[in-house]
Amino acid sequence: MVMEKVMTFDVERIREDFPALKSMMHGKPLVYLDSAASSQKPEQVIAAMDQVYRTVYANVHRGVYTNSEVSTELYDQARAKIAHFINASTPEQVIFVRNATEALNLLAYSYGRHFLKEGDEVVLTQLEHHANFVPWLVLAQERGVKLKYIPLASDGTLDLSTLPELLTPRVKLVTFAHVSNVLGTITDPRLIIEPAHAIGARVIVDGCQAAPHMPVDVQELDCDFYAFSGHKMLGPTGIGVLYGKPELLDAMPPFLTGGDMINSVSMEGATWADVPAKFEAGTPAFVQAIGLGAAVDYLTALRMDAVREHERELVRYGLERLSELSGLTLLGPTDPSIRGGALSFTVKGIHPHDLGTLLDREGIAVRTGHHCAQPLHTCLGLTATARASFYIYNEPREVDALAEGIEKAKRVLHK
Amino acid sequence: MEDLYRENLLDHYENPRHHGTLEHPDITHEESNPLCGDQIRVDVRLGDDGTRIAEIAFSGDGCIISQASASMLMEEVAGKSVADVQKLDRQDVLDMVGVPLTAARVKCALLGLKVLKAGLYQYLIDHQQP
Numbered sequence: 001m002v003m004e005k006v007m008t009f010d011v012e013r014i015r016e017d018f019p020a021l022k023s024m025m026h027g028k029p030l031v032y033l034d035s036a037a038s039s040q041k042p043e044q045v046i047a048a049m050d051q052v053y054r055t056v057y058a059n060v061h062r063g064v065y066t067n068s069e070v071s072t073e074l075y076d077q078a079r080a081k082i083a084h085f086i087n088a089s090t091p092e093q094v095i096f097v098r099n100a101t102e103a104l105n106l107l108a109y110s111y112g113r114h115f116l117k118e119g120d121e122v123v124l125t126q127l128e129h130h131a132n133f134v135p136w137l138v139l140a141q142e143r144g145v146k147l148k149y150i151p152l153a154s155d156g157t158l159d160l161s162t163l164p165e166l167l168t169p170r171v172k173l174v175t176f177a178h179v180s181n182v183l184g185t186i187t188d189p190r191l192i193i194e195p196a197h198a199i200g201a202r203v204i205v206d207g208c209q210a211a212p213h214m215p216v217d218v219q220e221l222d223c224d225f226y227a228f229s230g231h232k233m234l235g236p237t238g239i240g241v242l243y244g245k246p247e248l249l250d251a252m253p254p255f256l257t258g259g260d261m262i263n264s265v266s267m268e269g270a271t272w273a274d275v276p277a278k279f280e281a282g283t284p285a286f287v288q289a290i291g292l293g294a295a296v297d298y299l300t301a302l303r304m305d306a307v308r309e310h311e312r313e314l315v316r317y318g319l320e321r322l323s324e325l326s327g328l329t330l331l332g333p334t335d336p337s338i339r340g341g342a343l344s345f346t347v348k349g350i351h352p353h354d355l356g357t358l359l360d361r362e363g364i365a366v367r368t369g370h371h372c373a374q375p376l377h378t379c380l381g382l383t384a385t386a387r388a389s390f391y392i393y394n395e396p397r398e399v400d401a402l403a404e405g406i407e408k409a410k411r412v413l414h415k
Numbered sequence: 416m417e418d419l420y421r422e423n424l425l426d427h428y429e430n431p432r433h434h435g436t437l438e439h440p441d442i443t444h445e446e447s448n449p450l451c452g453d454q455i456r457v458d459v460r461l462g463d464d465g466t467r468i469a470e471i472a473f474s475g476d477g478c479i480i481s482q483a484s485a486s487m488l489m490e491e492v493a494g495k496s497v498a499d500v501q502k503l504d505r506q507d508v509l510d511m512v513g514v515p516l517t518a519a520r521v522k523c524a525l526l527g528l529k530v531l532k533a534g535l536y537q538y539l540i541d542h543q544q545p
């Protein structure tokens with residue numbers, strides 16, 4: 001058992017596949033601890049896209065010539081791979097978008113403006129990323145929809161004991177992050193989805209920090225929608241995924257309109273193409289989708305349960321190592337089994353931006369600021385934090401480098 | 416690491432010059448950088464003819480770069496004519512700071528100048544001769 005793990009998860013081997021990890025920053029070997037913002041890309045993904053651009057590249061869908069058909073075929077294959085990756089029952093339930101932000105906006109515009117009316121309520125949580133917050137805020141202001149929030153408990157988890165009170169008959173939609181990009185908190189979606197469904201509400205899961213890091217089975221979760229970005233899971237920028245249940249996607253009006261998403265158009269009107277084309281107006285980012293397909297192949301070969309286990313161990317070590325440092329306060333749950341690979345923290349007397357700048361000088365990349373979760377930081381009484389986040393290619397020695405970097409910063413700043 | 420946060424910069428952060436608020440200032444202006452929460456307020460008292468900075472003070476909260484550069488700026492402009500202060504630009508502040516900054520941190524360094532100039536500008540508009 002242990003032997004098998006070692007064989008399937010060889011970080012040194014994995015690192016060989018990532019050219020950018022061999023780069024230097026300020027003359028120091030790069031210690032990349034910002035994968036929650038965006039991951040690095042393996043050769044396999046870069047090569048898959050390079051290959052298309054160098055060979056069969058042609059616009060998809062409308063061509064009858066061979067290269068257009070091959071490009072279309074590769075695009076369709078990518079969709080099928082991603083459907084399989086999240087266990088969607090058919091590829092048509094996978095809609096390609098630019099990123100999770102676009103997926104959530106699509107839902108706020110197309111589902112929200114069509115199905116929600118004044119007086120209806122949407123339940124969010126206090127830890128949402130702005131991408132799953134602002135679209136609903138705009139909808140609320142525009143349509144008189146009311147927003148309610150699942151509060152944060154003091155241990156950094158969501159206080160789900162409030163659900164019976166929050167889930168009133170006016171609630172039509174519940175939307176929340178599977179994993180918090182700041183606190184790392186993993187919320188078991190079923191604990192929210194089941195009671196929400198029981199009152200007839202639909203549920204959106206923002207899977208941005210989950211799909212790259214752990215097995216996700218949308219059928220088992222029984223979520224109505226699931227959104228994530230390709231660039232956080234080894235894929236290129238410009239491609240993201242919205243999964244939806246077919247009956248909902250069918251009932252929703254299109255978001256953007258134009259070419260590729262119509263059935264027929266006359267001077268008098270148009271009829272919409274079937275899902276997923278209905279939601280993919282214009283030339284899609286098909287090369288990026290093919291790249292994401294290659295990313296999913298890479299992750300699948302590693303096995304997502306092994307990915308999760310690797311990161312849990314890094315988080316366990318990170319929590320242990322960083323909590324040894326004086327003046328450092330870690331945010332979020334202390335139990336690695338309910339934490340994704342993001343460790344946010346503050347250091348007494350040092351502004352996160354100064355810390356980030358000093359770590360940069362040591363070749364260490366961490367993110368600083370409010371991580372697009374300002375309401376959460378307000379709840380925590382903070383304006384900014386520093387965040388180190390892990391992925392498949394990170395190693396315990398990088399946690400050590402971070403800890404040493406923080407100690408050095410403290411010395412330089414007389415803290 | 417040490418080269419970036421030079422002793423001079425740290426000294427301005429730990430012992431900020433012209434720090435505090437003024438009683439009866441002619442100008443009070445405050446702005447923050449919402450991205451990192453840096454915040455700076457500048458109070459100015461002008462000399463009798465209104466063309467010279469007689470007294471100046473800043474207060475605020477934020478990273479070392481924002482607070483130290485504001486302190487350096489105060490030292491630079493105290494006693495200067497309004498016209499000279501208006502001529503100060505981004506490069507002048509970056510020269511005062513004297514260490515290389517990435518684009519994201521340049522914003523921190525410039526906050527003090529931004530607040531001072533916006534305050535002066537508003538004052539001049541309000542006190543324009545018809």
Ligand SMILES: Cc1ncc(COP(=O)(O)O)c(C=O)c1O
Binds near residue numbers: 036101129179206
């Ligand atoms: C939880 C969460 N939701 C949404 C997003 C938005 O992702 P993107 O910027 O790729 O649209 C992010 C990315 O930072 C995230 O962490």
